[in-house]
Every structure is written in C-alpha cells, then in structure tokens.
Amino acid sequence: MTPEEALMVARRTPDTFLQLMPAARNEEAAGPLGGVPFAVKDIFDVRGTRTTAASHVFDHRPPAREDAEAVRRVTAAGAVLIGKTTMSELAFSGLGVNEGFGTPTLCRAGRDHVVGGSSSGSAAAVRAGVVPFALGSDTSGSARIPAAWTGLFGFRPSWGRYPSAGMTALAPTLDTVGLIADSLEYVETVDRVLADVPPPVGDVRAPTYVVPHEAYLASCDPDVLERFHADVSRLRAAGHRIAERKIDSLDAARGLHQRHVHIVEAEAFAAFGAYLEQPDLLGPAARRRLERARSRLRAGSADVLYQAMPSLRRQFRRELGEALLLSPAVEIDAPAYEDVRTSPQTHDERNGRALTMTMVLSYLDAPSLVIPTGTGEQPASVQLSSCSGQDHSVLRAARLLTGT
Template identity: 45%
Template structure:
C-alpha cells in the first residue's frame, strides 16, 4: 500500500471505509507532512491543526481533510481573503459549498493563502502569505487560489476548494502540476464567499485525479455521482485547437510539451482539428474579462460584509490593501466607479456574442470541446510583480497568465486543466479543455478519457524550505 499522503481523495475514502486506517491516523499523517512543508506557505494560519467535530461524520467524503481558500467561509474560522482589513473577520456559519462538504463528511485541513482579494494570478503577497510552487520553491504557485494548489500538489491534502473569476483555479493548478476544474457559472452555491464579481465568480476544485474532481463536483452541485462508461466509447473524441488564438506566442517549452500531448491523443485515435481563424479578438475579450469585476467588486464586498453584520465596508477594505499590484488595480475605486454603465453593458454583450460564436465554431467542426495550453508560460519566479519577462520583452503579468483562461469565465463555460508534462527544467505544463455551458459532466468524462493518454507528470518536491 502506498503512503497515505499519496492517496487520492477516492483512495483515502476507500481506505477509511474499509478500516485500513482510522480518520485520526490519516489526519495525523497529513499533518506531519504539512509541518514538514511549512516553508511552502500554503496555509494562512494554524487553523485545522486540531480536528474539527465534523471529522467523524459519514458520507461520500468520509472524514477526509480538505484545503479551503481563505475567501470561502468556514464557521468560527477567520475568512480574511489575505487582506489586512479582514484579518479578524470570523463568520458564524458555513458557506454553502463548505456546508455541502461537511454534510458529505469532509473535515478542514486549513484555510489556504491566496492573492489578496483574489485580484491576481501569481499568488504573490507582500508578507508571509506568498505560497511557493512545490516543484520549485524559487517560483510562485500561481493565483489566486495559490495555497490550495500548492497544498494539493505537495500532497498535504488530496483535494481542496478555490475560486475562479478569470483563471484563479486553473492557472495555479496548471503551474503546480495538478488538476483544476471551474464549473459552469452558477453550478455551485455562492452564499458565504467573498466575491469580486457575482456574475463571473465560482467556487472550483483542485485535485490530483479526474475521479476526485467528479466526486467533489457531485457533492458541490448536489448531483448524483455519474458512473463512468464500463467500456471505452467507440467513437474517438473530437477536439478543436484554436491555433490563432490560444496557441499563438507560446513559450517554446510550453509549446513543445503541449504539442507532444496532442501527438499522444492523436496516436490514441482522437481527432484534433486546427482552427486557423481567431475565435475572438483577444484584446476585446480581455477588456470584457476585467471590466465586469471592476464594476462589481465594491457592491459585492459590501453585500458580503452586510450579510455578516460586519462593521467593515468595502471602503475600509480598499483603504488598507497590502499588495502593490492589487492596490494599483483597486485604489481608483475609492474615488468612484471606474467602469461606466455603458462599458459594463458592452462587456456583457461581448461575452454573449463571443460565446455564441464559439459554440457555432464547435458545432461547425463537430468538436466536443476546445483544447489549449492552460498558460502560455510556466510558473513565474518569486518577486514577479505587475510585469514579467517573456523572451526579450516585458509583458503585463496578469494579461499574460489569464490569456487562455479568461474566455471560459466570460462565457460561463466549464473548464478543466490537466497536467500535460514538464518543461526541460521540470516545471509543469497544463492542457486546458473548455466545453459549452452546462456540459460539466460531459467535460469531466472527456477529461477522464484524455488523462489516460497524457504522460505522467513529475512533481518532485524541493525538500529544502526557503
């Protein structure tokens, strides 16, 4: 039998149900690993070091500890969103998603670090809240769900919860070498979450197997877990590759790994159809992706705080931002709206128009989903700020990392990143599948089949804590 920390969620659940290990013994094994990897900085505080009362409840998640991003409420545990003004904010009730996990028997391993207020793609923070990439501690884990991705990849927990507005589940999962799933917008409960964009935000899941993503999706969506087909489907899947959009200007190592993954799928009989024409105007879509959250953030923060009878307001939160990059984005909101009503409506119109066009494109080529590299470049070095180096150029970090993930969020589509391999220096590369809205279970099944033909990725951890 493998070491307990190597178990997937499904394997841990089976071992617990069959009595191979007790809940206390399993938790103790994971806590030992968490202490060994304290330099990873995946967790906000010591929360979770003491077992919670829920740990012995039966259910499909039977006593397995999970990591929870620190913008998702767990009763009597601080929800800080890694921002100073909320450092002492303690909700009295569970978020809707965590209540469903508790009802299924899960326990809390801890709240995880994140890019402040979920407004970033690297996980960088000015203090001890910067999660390291488990594959290389000199690099960032990605964001904004950085700590959850790092904890799962470092095998401290088998799975965890994050949130995704434009790529915040899928980016860190890809950069850390694990799986990340953003469901169709609205599929999971949204009560008890510090949101920055109610029309774009969703809770998502990070794990080390598609089976675990399917299990957690069933719990969080309230759906019955579907059974996989007993035999392989006779018809090979068809995927569309947006060559002119999400395959353009890739880091050479990312391109090499992604093309090799495609070769493996073709060898297995999959049909990959190149799309030579752009799916959308990248600049227009990026503007739509950023305009909507900027228009909604202040109201979303105030609604959350009022719902907790908090004396704090969005004003006090924004006045006390810690991160330079987040302050540069959000400080202008202190002086009034930065997105007008007409621009806000136009951004939503761009989303609707480009989603319809994307759906027509899929149908025209007979494809089930789009296939792309998840990020155009591997994990960034520590110290990366608002700008980063790409080749010989300085490029904006935020726009670079969300380039291939933003469209699914704008459209409300489910999106899944799978580990595709490693660069020559060992950094993980992710492969992204995007399917039409409300095709979540079909996408997860497609991901299960796809993962069978992708190379096993290496997540050899750096043992030396920074």
C-alpha cells in the same frame, strides 16, 4: 492519508500557505469522501474562524457563524477539514504573490517560482501532499492557473453549478467555486458532491477535440506552445480525433477583453475601490489593480462585455458543437518569485499574461479542466473545455484523455 497524518505533514511544512484548524473538523464519518482530508481557500466562511480573503480590509470581520455551503456539502460527504489556505489578496491576481499573508513558491532550476493564483495556497497544499484536494475559487483562472503551474488538476465549473453562499465575492458575474486535486477521481467525486448530481451512466463516446488556430495561440511563449503541440501530437498518436479550427467566438471575446474595461475590474472596483482611501489596508498589487480599474472606469466601462456575453456564449456553442476544446491553460510559465516581487512592472505584465487563456473561457462560461500531462522541471498541461452546462462532458472526456 488520514486526517491525523495530514495534520502531521502540515505541521512539518512552512506556514506560508496553510493555517491549520484548532482541530480537524468532521461532520459525518461516512459518505463518498469519508475520512479524506481537505483544505479551503480563505475566501470561504468556516464556522468560528474569520474569513480574511488574505487582506487587512477584513481585519475587523467577525468569525463566521456557519460554514459556506460548499464547505458544508463537502464535510457532510465525510471529508475532514484541516485548514484554510492563503491566496492572492481579495482573489485579485493570477500570480499568488501576497507579502502580508504568505506567498507559496516552488523551487525550479535553483530559483523560487510563484505557484499562481489566486488560489495559491490551495494548490500548494495539494502539491505538498498535505491534502488530496482543496477548494478554491475561479473567476478569471484562479484555480486553473495554479493547477497548471504545479502539475495538478484544476476545474472551473459552469457558473452556478456549485453553491456560492458564504464565499467572499470578487466579481459575482464570473465567480465560481473551483477545485484543485491530485487526481481526476477527486475532481469527479467532489464535483458530484458540490453539484448534488449522481454518477454518470452509460458508455462514453469518443468525442472530437478542437485546437484553436495558430493565430489564437501566437501569444503563448515558445516553450509553452512547444509542449502543447507535443501533447496534441501524443494524443493524436494515441487515437484521439483532434482537428484545428478557427473559433470566432474565442477571438471576439479576447478582442473585447483587450479593448474594454474588464468585468472583473469593474466589479472588483465596485466592491473594494473605496479602500483606496485607506491605502494601508491594501497590499501593493491589489492597490495597483484597483487604481488601474479606477482610471479605466473614468474613461470607459464594461458594458460592451456584459452585453456581448450572451450572444458570444450562444455562438461558442454553435461553433464547438459536440466537440471539446483543447488549449494551453496559461500562455507563460510560472515567473520567478524574486522577479515579480521586486518589480511592479514585471508583476503586472506577467499577471495580465497569466490570465489571458483562462479569462476568455470564463467570459464564455466554458467549464474547463486543467489536466497535467508532464511532471518535468516545468509541468505541462492541457485545458479541456466545453459549452456552458456541459460539465459532465468535460469530466467524462477527461477520463478518455488520461486513460483512467
């Protein structure tokens, strides 16, 4: 699709997820992404536009004077920026509901369902065929969750692999640029552009894949678990070596996350907690999460998690070895929009569950790729992960799993 065609498609689609640029932006005509249209989550600075993070908190922010470094690298590689996408307010939700700035949905079985967040608009733009890839962010799962719920590829790189300058922060300890794309080829190409690395060379040795033990997966809804086991069986039948293994670092990270103040809560409250004194600036979901963070911080802290992360990451590396982890991306299916829009309790419960699988891997700084495996009424996917810094291993193994 050319940039002109992308703009025509975008103008025919609802404006709940994409704000078009006044004119398509192209810095370079040539490059590995020459002429490919893309969109960016409204957490990235784009010269001449105001970065809203989909919140009235930034209503008085002036237009950006320059592009975020990630945007600059992608446009310098020839891609054409056509617009900015909506998101969960302040990137602080895994569901993508935002009454003030737009909530993208997909209709399934006669009901509208959320597409996931916080990079909801980026996933919606790719899912609608407006662009083949979009930049999002991923702190707790913000690119992976919507990718899983829309049948797309979603990639969270190791922390620091991509430049974050010019990206509004939520929790800097865990924030990364995230990718959502309709093909593995675009994930690979954009990864090389953003990380400034050459294409891999040499043959790809077939790895061993590890599936977590059943107790770790027990929180998944039955339908999710059934689809995951079906995918594992299919991959085994295709000749891939897959073993089940108890990985203590996964259990330990999840346990700490359940018992203590979350790092994202602590850092989001430090950044935005003061706006609780100006409640009209915050949407209801963001306000509730910040109020919860304030309450939890009065009784505890995230210090235990900060202190445990380095040793847990080393332990994860020892336990996984040269294998790669296969797990479900999300333990629940996408909720119906009406259910989470009208019931704060349902919203918050589903939001917490949506983040469970991805959040643990963020703590371990595990580069993780969501790979779509089925496009039925409810998309199926697996999450492929490795140890921090082993991004190339994830992407090369994904080639083997997808047979491309």
